[in-house]
Amino acid sequence: MSITSKSYGQLPSGEQIALFELHNKNGCFAEITNYGGILVSLHVPDRAGRLGDVVLGKDSLDAYVQGHPCFGAICGRVAGRIGGAQFEIDGRKYALQANEDDINNLHSGPEGFHLMVWEAAVIEANGKEKLQLKLTDPDGHNGFPGNLHCVVTYALFDDNTLEIQYEATTDQSTPFNPTNHSYFNLKGSGDVLDHEVQILAEQTAAVDKNASLIGRSDPVVADYNDYRDFVRLGARSILEQGNADAHFFLSKGRTAQPELAATVREPTTGRTLEVLTTEPGVQFYAGLFLSADGPDIGKNGVVHAPHDGLCLETQDYPDSVNFPGMGGAVLHPGERFRSTTCFRFKTY
Numbered sequence: 520m521s522i523t524s525k526s527y528g529q530l531p532s533g534e535q536i537a538l539f540e541l542h543n544k545n546g547c548f549a550e551i552t553n554y555g556g557i558l559v560s561l562h563v564p565d566r567a568g569r570l571g572d573v574v575l576g577k578d579s580l581d582a583y584v585q586g587h588p589c590f591g592a593i594c595g596r597v598a599g600r601i602g603g604a605q606f607e608i609d610g611r612k613y614a615l616q617a618n619e620d621d622i623n624n625l626h627s628g629p630e631g632f633h634l635m636v637w638e639a640a641v642i643e644a645n646g647k648e649k650l651q652l653k654l655t656d657p658d659g660h661n662g663f664p665g666n667l668h669c670v671v672t673y674a675l676f677d678d679n680t681l682e683i684q685y686e687a688t689t690d691q692s693t694p695f696n697p698t699n700h701s702y703f704n705l706k707g708s709g710d711v712l713d714h715e716v717q718i719l720a721e722q723t724a725a726v727d728k729n730a731s732l733i734g735r736s737d738p739v740v741a742d743y744n745d746y747r748d749f750v751r752l753g754a755r756s757i758l759e760q761g762n763a764d765a766h767f768f769l770s771k772g773r774t775a776q777p778e779l780a781a782t783v784r785e786p787t788t789g790r791t792l793e794v795l796t797t798e799p800g801v802q803f804y805a806g807l808f809l810s811a812d813g814p815d816i817g818k819n820g821v822v823h824a825p826h827d828g829l830c831l832e833t834q835d836y837p838d839s840v841n842f843p844g845m846g847g848a849v850l851h852p853g854e855r856f857r858s859t860t861c862f863r864f865k866t867y
Contacts, residue, residue: 520544520675522641522648527552528580534636536580539650541675546570547864549675553639554580556593556632556652556671558701560818563679563864566789573790573864575702575817575828588702588808588815592633593671594626595697596656596663597848599766599802599837602731606840608664608692608849615662622729628661632697637671649674658691665691667850680863687856694840695856696848702806702828703792705785710826711806712753717782718746718803720767724836724845734842736768749784752805752826763807766800766837773799773835773847777859781831784867795861796833799846804830833860 520543527538538559541549547570550559559577562570576590577583583590604617604624619625626633637652649672656667672684683699704711723744725735739745742755744765771778777795781803784791794801809815809823817823836846843849850856 520648520677522650524639524641527554530554530580530584530636536636537639539639539641541650541673543675543677543679545677545679547675547679549673549681551650551673552580553637553652554583555634556637556699557583558591558673558681558699561681561701563790564866566866571707571788572818573703573705573707573792575704575823577816578818578820582816589626589633589700590817591699591701593652593697594700594832595632595669595695596627596661596667597624597694597696597837598626598698598700598832598834599696600625600730600732601694602733602838602841606694608694608840611664613662613664620729623731626700627663630661632656632669633700642672644672647674647676663693665689665693665852667693667695669697671697678863679865680861682859682861685856685858687850688854689850690852692849692851694848695850696835696837696839698802698832698834699860700830700832701862702830703783704828705783705790705792706788708821710824711829712826713751713786714829715749715751715784715786716746716803716829717749718767718801718831719771719780720769720801721747722768724766724768730764732766732836732838732842734838734845736845739767746781746803749782752829763805764803766802768800768836769796769798773797777861780833783829783831789866791865791867793863793865794831794833795863797857797859798833799835800833802830802832802834802837804832806830
């Protein structure tokens with residue numbers, strides 16, 4: 520495995536941004552920038568050995584800066600929704616920006632991890648090169664308490680696995696629940712309606728009409744949101760909110776080592792994506808709202824339509840700070856958060 524870097528441009532603030540390219544011995548490669556920790560591209564083989572880019576993204580740094588639906592980015596401190604854009608911790612109430620329909624806080628607000636510049640370095644661990652990204656999110660930023668120190672490490676292995684490791688500490692109790700928000704399309708273009716999805720979960724999070732989490736889990740429902748057996752997305756209505764954007768509680772819960780959480784396969788290319796994680800949940804999003812608020816322009820100028828990509832965001836229950844019985848997405852002083860997610864690619 521090898522890692523190279525080059526300039527990716529300059530932010531309006533004048534900060535210089537880099538683009539890192541991770542290669543394995545099979546010719547697979549990933550491009551990652553330290554702006555937002557974004558996975559810009561990921562090239563893996565189809566059943567004929569032809570490489571193709573399987574993640575949605577933008578053509579340039581300037582295009583990312585102009586705005587995007589978190590293509591490939593690290594979302595945090597808390598990925599997903601905090602209901603009512605508020606919480607109480609250690610007896611103190613905190614108000615966040617309600618940046619989703621003036622109701623919920625989504626992905627931690629307007630200056631979340633996906634818009635921050637990370638300190639980047641190539642490191643060696645266990646004889647392999649990895650890309651290490653670091654940032655310190657200061658006390659009060661986006662309304663969250665505590666100085667939070669976060670490290671995200673990317674590695675591309677020779678079995679065609681992209682590994683993402685997360686580590687964090689804080690000096691005050693704070694909600695913490697990051698994820699990678701990549702949109703996958705195993706064909707490389709077009710919609711994902713022929714993709715077949717399996718999610719190893721028996722329970723899903725209940726929401727209200729505003730998509731706010733309400734602190735309850737419900738059994739999955741056959742022919743609706745039960746993905747324990749493979750489901751072709753086009754064969755099931757994914758136009759309903761509860762089926763197209765849902766948090767699943769994985770059957771194995773939080774684990775010490777990454778365990779299989781979900782599998783996606785695409786019949787025309789033969790590509791298969793296996794998602795393994797130590798996290799207790801996965802947010803499945805079928806790209807329902809792509810271009811809903813204006814054109815989401817991707818690589819090569821493509822305007823993405825709904826269902827042009829799908830996300831499998833590994834994480835804890837997003838609103839655990841308001842519903843502690845549902846999960847453990849709060850980090851306390853003296854603790855060290857550690858989590859690993861792997862995206863492993865095969866063919867069939």
